[in-house]
Amino acid sequence: MYKIAVMGGADTVLGFKALGLDTHPVSGDDEARRVFRKLANPEEKYAIIYMEERLSRVLAEEVAEFNDKTMPAVILIPGRDGSMGLGLTALHDAVIRAVGADIL
């Protein structure tokens, strides 16, 4: 059985708790990095990590490491401050990798 994590600012992850997901509020870059490393460990059995898109700036390298792996899937979600449109970066990156140019 696999688990699903949500990490982000305390007010962003709050609502997901009610849905029964494992929430990991983080504040500060170092804490975010540490929490992500812990969650991404395959032994933790997190299949999906929903991450507030604000954090993807800080954790870009760490996240890219898991792009080719089946587990975990790191999915960016908009934070409390509204969508920054970073969620589409994964899409554009994948298209550039596969096609060689951003055709979208």
Place this chain on the structure above:
Amino acid sequence: MASKTISPTRMELTRLKTRLKTARRGHKLLKDKRDELMRQFLEIVRRNRDLRARVDEGLSGANRALSVASAIMSSDMLEQALLYPRQRVELDMTFRNIMSVNVPVYEFKTQAVDPSDIYPYGFAQTSGELDDAIAAMSGVFSDMFELAQVEKTMQLLADEIEKTRRRVNALEYVMIPDMEKNIKYISMKLEENDRSTKVRLMKVKDMVLEQAHGYN
């Protein structure tokens, strides 16, 4: 490749010819694989884009409602209200094979007593906006799972397409032309050897005839 290092023998020629045949076949197969992967990939990209728009919109709505709720309620109250979730989510992961790429398929089960009763708090001390936020979130819930699945699939396919494309290009522009060049080199060399042997024989024949009978 260095055509200088290969030995111009018939054995090498046969070996190269079989290798070329295999390479051509492999090239064709890989090219077909790449085309099919690309078709599936673009389909998934399109699906991803739709889901992303839906999830972004749904979550933004939920966040707006949550912001209002947190403005009305004190943060302690809000936290208390959401402290113990009513539902648990269990996720099962199986794999699907798309052109030899193993992509995850998520299956989730929610353990809620009643699907309409997901609110983990009493209504007396919480604001209605909180209900709206939770409802909006559980509304995009299944879309979020599908988004995760589709996005992971997209990433894995992109990786495989990149690899396959490199292989196709390496075969098409390096391996196959090299082998063709080498085959040409060997067959030319062999023909040249044939000719020089023939000329030598003719010369020897002339010399022998002249010695034996005195004519040329």
